[in-house]
Amino acid sequence: MAxxxxxxxxxxxGPAGGWGSVKSVTAILKREQVPIPSTVKELWRQNxxxxxxxxxxxxxxxxxxxKFEFCENGAKASAWELTSLxxxxxFFAEHTCTELLGxxxxxxxxxxxxxxxxRYDRATDTYLRCGWSEAFExxxxxxxxxxxxxxxxxxxxxxxxxxxxxSYLYALFARLYGNNNLPDSSNMCHEATGVALRKSVGSAVxxxxxxxxxxxxxxxxxxxxxxxxxxxxxxxxxxxxxxGAPIVVFNxxxxxxxxxxxxxxxxxxxxxxxxxxxATQYLQVKxxxxxxxxxxxxxxxxxxxxxxxxxGAPRVLDAEFIAQHTHGFEEFAxxxxxxxxxxxxxxxxxxxxxxxxxxxxxxxxDAVIGVYGMGLTQHVLGEYNIHMFANFMLLRGNxxxxxxxxxxxxxxxxxxxxxxxxxxxxxxxxxxxxxxDQYGFEPPRxxxxxxxxxxxxxxxxxVHGFIGLGGNFLRAIPEQERVTEAWHKLRLTVQIATKLNxxxxxNGEVAYLLPCLGRIERVEENGKSQVLSxxxxxxxxxxxxxxxxxxxxxxxxxxxxxxxxxxxTLAPNPKVPWDGWVNDYATIRDAIEQTYPEQFKxxxxxxxxxxxxHRPNSARDRVWKTDTGKANFxxxxxxxxxxxxDAPNRFRLMTMRSNDQFNTTIYGYDDRFxxxxxxxEVVLMNPDDITRLGLRDGQTVKLLSDAGDGVHxxxxxxxxxxxxxxxxxxxxYYPECNxxxxxxxxxxxxxxxxxxxxxxxxxx
Numbered sequence: 210m211a212x213x214x215x216x217x218x219x220x221x222x223g224p225a226g227g228w229g230s231v232k233s234v235t236a237i238l239k240r241e242q243v244p245i246p247s248t249v250k251e252l253w254r255q256n257x258x259x260x261x262x263x264x265x266x267x268x269x270x271x272x273x274x275x276k277f278e279f280c281e282n283g284a285k286a287s288a289w290e291l292t293s294l295x296x297x298x299x300f301f302a303e304h305t306c307t308e309l310l311g312x313x314x315x316x317x318x319x320x321x322x323x324x325x326x327x328r329y330d331r332a333t334d335t336y337l338r339c340g341w342s343e344a345f346e347x348x349x350x351x352x353x354x355x356x357x358x359x360x361x362x363x364x365x366x367x368x369x370x371x372x373x374x375x376s377y378l379y380a381l382f383a384r385l386y387g388n389n390n391l392p393d394s395s396n397m398c399h400e401a402t403g404v405a406l407r408k409s410v411g412s413a414v415x416x417x418x419x420x421x422x423x424x425x426x427x428x429x430x431x432x433x434x435x436x437x438x439x440x441x442x443x444x445x446x447x448x449x450x451x452x453g454a455p456i457v458v459f460n461x462x463x464x465x466x467x468x469x470x471x472x473x474x475x476x477x478x479x480x481x482x483x484x485x486x487x488a489t490q491y492l493q494v495k496x497x498x499x500x501x502x503x504x505x506x507x508x509x510x511x512x513x514x515x516x517x518x519x520x521g522a523p524r525v526l527d528a529e530f531i532a533q534h535t536h537g538f539e540e541f542a543x544x545x546x547x548x549x550x551x552x553x554x555x556x557x558x559x560x561x562x563x564x565x566x567x568x569x570x571x572x573x574x575d576a577v578i579g580v581y582g583m584g585l586t587q588h589v590l591g592e593y594n595i596h597m598f599a600n601f602m603l604l605r606g607n608x609x610x611x612x613x614x615x616x617x618x619x620x621x622x623x624x625x626x627x628x629x630x631x632x633x634x635x636x637x638x639x640x641x642x643x644x645x646d647q648y649g650f651e652p653p654r655x656x657x658x659x660x661x662x663x664x665x666x667x668x669x670x671x672v673h674g675f676i677g678l679g680g681n682f683l684r685a686i687p688e689q690e691r692v693t694e695a696w697h698k699l700r701l702t703v704q705i706a707t708k709l710n711x712x713x714x715x716n717g718e719v720a721y722l723l724p725c726l727g728r729i730e731r732v733e734e735n736g737k738s739q740v741l742s743x744x745x746x747x748x749x750x751x752x753x754x755x756x757x758x759x760x761x762x763x764x765x766x767x768x769x770x771x772x773x774x775x776x777x778t779l780a781p782n783p784k785v786p787w788d789g790w791v792n793d794y795a796t797i798r799d800a801i802e803q804t805y806p807e808q809f810k811x812x813x814x815x816x817x818x819x820x821x822x823h824r825p826n827s828a829r830d831r832v833w834k835t836d837t838g839k840a841n842f843x844x845x846x847x848x849x850x851x852x853x854x855d856a857p858n859r860f861r862l863m864t865m866r867s868n869d870q871f872n873t874t875i876y877g878y879d880d881r882f883x884x885x886x887x888x889x890e891v892v893l894m895n896p897d898d899i900t901r902l903g904l905r906d907g908q909t910v911k912l913l914s915d916a917g918d919g920v921h922x923x924x925x926x927x928x929x930x931x932x933x934x935x936x937x938x939x940x941x942y943y944p945e946c947n948x949x950x951x952x953x954x955x956x957x958x959x960x961x962x963x964x965x966x967x968x969x970x971x972x973x
Contacts, residue, residue: 214878216888218930221881224484225436225443227471229881230281231479233869237285237876240319241292248291251729251757255279255287256441258819262743262753264290264370264728265871266439267619269419269745272820277474280440282868285876289708290727291757294321296709298338301327305334306714314684314944315875318708323724324761329716336722341765341773344721349777351701351719352386355674356778360387361655362673363701364663367393367632368680369621370728372741372753374797375767376623377804378790379678380631380639382775385650385785389639389657391632394872395624396660397685400959401586402617403628403638405595409603409841411834412826413638414625416614417578418747419820422449424612427574429567430458430488431499431598432584432965433618436466436882437868439746442618443470447485455570458488460584461496461863462893462940463933465882490567492559496863496938497588497851497966501556503597504848505564508545508553510572510604525572530606534831537842541600544844556848558935576612577605583620584863587965589852591956596843603840609831619746621872626744629808629824630801634659643804649784661960664692664952667699674701675717676774678767681873683712687950687962690922705770707760710873725767729757732766735792739766742798742816744824750809751821768794851966852954855937858902859915862967864943864950873944885930892971893932893940902971906931912941915968916951924949939969 223229238248254260256270256278263279265286270278279287300320306329309317326344327336355363365383367376383391395403403413410416422428422445435442447470450456458467468491469484477483494502514525531538550561557564571577579602585594599608599615607613619625631639634657641652658666664686666672675682683693696702699717706713707727726732732739732755741753765773772791779785790797795813802809808824815822833839851861866872867880867889879886883893892912899906908929914922924946934940943964954963 214887216928217886219884221465221884224469224471225440225466225882226473228479230473233281233881234284237288241288242294243288243291244293247757248288251291252277252279252284252287254756255283258817259754261729261755262622262751263287264622267622267625267746268439268441269747269749270751270820271419275444275474281473282437282440282871286871287729289318289874289876290729292321294319295324295760296320296322297324298327301336306336306716307334310711310714313875314711314873315877317710318874320709322707322760323709323722325763326724327722329720329722331718344723345773345777347719348701348703348721348774352674352778355700356386361390362671363388364390364392364658364666364672364675365678366663366675366680366682367391367627367678369394369624369627370679371627371767372623372728372743373626373630373801374741374794375678375771376627376632377630377797377801378768378775379771381644381648382771384644384652385775385779388653389634389636389655390663391634391657392660392663393624393627393632394621394680394685395628396960397962398583398620399586399617399624400659401591401956401961402595404959405592406599406615408835409596409599409843410608410615410828411840412828414748414826415616415746416608416826416829417616418749418823419445421578421612421614425449425454425576425578426612427454427570427577428456429571429577429579430456430460430467431581432460433580433582434460434464434466436464437866438582438620439618440466444472446470446487447472450485450487455489455574456487457490457567457570459492459494459499459502461493461935461938462865463491463493467491490570492563492567493933493935495558495935496861497849498557499585499594500590500597500845500850501553501848502559502564503601504545504548505553505557505559505561506568506571507601507604508548509565509568511542511545513572526604527606531603534833534840535603535842536837536839541842541844552848571605576610577602577607578612578614578616579607580616580618582618584965586956586961587963588850589954589956589963590845590847590850591961591963592958593845594850597845600842603842608840609829614829617746623743625746625748629744630805640804647784647803649782659960660686661952661955661962664688667692667695670698673699675699676703677712678705678771681710681712683715684710684873684944685947687947687954687964688952689948705767723770724761724764725770726755726759726764728753728755730755730759731757734766734769734794737793739794741794745821748824748826749821750816750824752816852963853968858970860969860971861938862912862946862949862969863938863940864946864964864967865940866943888928889942889945890926890928891930891941892927893930893934895934895936895938896931897936899929899931904929904971904973908973911972912946912949912969913972914949914951915970916954918951918953920951922949922951939971
């Protein structure tokens with residue numbers, strides 16, 4: 210079932226994009242057996258006005274789109290949804306869930322789109338076809354019983370795929386049910402961003418808009434791989450590079466998408482083999498060493514500014530901005546002056562000269578964009594990584610001015626939007642009083658369960674029911690083996706999905722798999738075509754119009770499924786018009802506007818605006834909604850974000866994605882940019898570490914957890930690959946390496962799993 214090719218590992222000489230991208234897209238179109246004419250028609254509509262929002266990353270849609278406004282991974286995601294392959298009830302009659310657990314992630318989803326609602330039969334260990342009414346009635350009855358016992362025992366999980374309309378109703382359903390147990394995929398990736406930025410600048414999201422990339426003088430990158438995670442971003446980076454804007458990159462691995470790029474949609478560049486160099490300076494920081502690296506940048510800037518003041522020269526720091534808009538600068542500057550360069554170099558793995566050179570580049574630029582991804586968020590001190598990055602940007606006033614700002618890059622297409630409309634375990638993030646007035650009920654005020662807390666509740670048996678609105682929960686979480694073993698004790702598990710994945714094969718006592726329409730497909734309710742909406746990484750709201758023929762006439766929209774479950778579970782409430790909402794999605798948007806009037810004024814009209822409309826962002830306007838009323842300089846407690854001490858033969862494992870996957874969806878077994886073909890069972894190591902441990906390139910090893918908590922965790926059968934990675938750090942693929950991550954190994958405040966610096970040992 211898995212890739213039968215002999216693994217091949219050798220350096221890839223090409224750029225990001227280019228012919229490699231063209232060939233990769235062509236290959237997946239063939240593999241998914243998509244109807245080419247209709248698929249090309251849909252790709253033409255992707256990320257365009259009156260088109261549909263890509264189901265892959267959340268990079269913004271320009272008001273004036275390119276001829277083809279999609280990237281390699283976006284095309285793969287669309288082909289994955291438009292496939293002609295089908296996973297029918299007959300397939301499940303031939304395969305038990307236990308058998309299917311032996312299949313790879315790729316092979317499970319490769320079976321194609323789910324076509325009918327299914328009920329798990331424990332006696333035969335198979336899924337059986339059932340009717341929609343049967344499923345809704347049975348699930349509703351179970352939810353009622355669980356609610357009578359303890360309404361806080363059910364979890365309402367959401368992936369980043371669901372629209373704003375579905376997400377709003379889903380969050381309302383959970384609160385009417387009686388809890389704030391609304392974990393979502395942001396818990397696993399960017400939750401640290403929301404927690405940290407609220408304290409630093411008073412806004413939980415980034416402050417840049419797409420137009421800022423056309424106006425910036427310089428871009429600083431930390432822990433974000435645009436070539437894999439947001440390839441359309443490469444077009445904006447290419448334009449900036451061609452203008453002469455320096456791009457300074459901090460990342461443990463040298464990622465091709467930040468080194469050089471050939472636009473695959475440019476015949477001239479393709480035929481001429483023309484490449485655009487991107488990074489003007491590339492600093493391979495240790496995994497978990499970003500606090501120290503940023504401290505070195507900031508220390509250099511403060512030193513230069515001290516010298517400028519002493520000599521009567523122009524200031525290096527934006528003294529006026531600091532005085533008017535910030536709090537805590539003097540304490541921060543004093544802390545920086547006290548840090549030794551020896552400590553900074555040791556913690557970051559970088560040389561003083563490298564950091565001073567990067568700081569000099571920053572000092573020369575008037576407007577700087579700071580981009581970061583999960584390389585900053587997924588650490589025990591992930592929030593302090595972001596505080597430090599915000600400190601760095603504040604030193605020269607690079608928040609709240611054109612061409613500058615903080616740019617966290619979200620990896621899932623509407624995960625930020627879900628939080629905006631109420632999917633949040635923290636009730637402080639939701640206007641509960643307004644909901645109470647709007648819908649005539651008393652919303653629960655206690656904090657709900659996030660992803661880590663949900664796993665803890667499964668282990669201690671306080672969670673009894675789980676509804677998954679998309680996603681592959683059990684494959685994405687840390688501590689996979691223990692949580693999976695305990696999962697069978699749940700009373701109810703419901704999965705709403707487009708394709709089969711591993712989480713669907715591990716079930717509670719009562720379990721249903723409910724197939725839904727994809728975002729690209731036509732949604733009709735009450736004989737009327739419906740429109741959805743999403744939010745991108747820059748807080749911009751877009752309409753999304755699906756027109757493709759549904760994969761099966763049996764499929765229902767996610768919105769319809771949520772409404773039917775709510776109707777079967779909750780008592781009638783005249784202020785909650787489920788039937789009216791599901792028959793006309795525009796009325797859901799009216800309800801969203803009523804709940805969030807400042808954010809969604811004239812929602813139904815403005816979402817058609819080319820490029821979408823932006824939600825207000827106080828930090829962008831230099832209005833700081835923090836406890837001090839200003840942007841805050843926040844000091845880190847230590848220079849290393851790992852949360853554990855270094856020890857002999859203890860390595861820092863960073864999990865990573867290949868360019869042939871999106872989150873837990875594995876499109877294939879090739880990682881073109883890293884030169885790895887035919888396998889995902891690898892561990893990337895520094896050649897010096899390989900020699901020191903007496904290993905050899907190509908040898909098979911296993912990784913063991915070195916968390917010191919007495920729990921045995923291991924991943925076997927990994928091939929050693931010599932790679933350009935800092936000494937003491939190793940790389941392995943997500944989600945294959947997730948079993949090595951302890952549930953307790955998470956960011957301090959947000960509980961984001963610390964997957965970018967996991968303590969492990971290597972055993973031959």
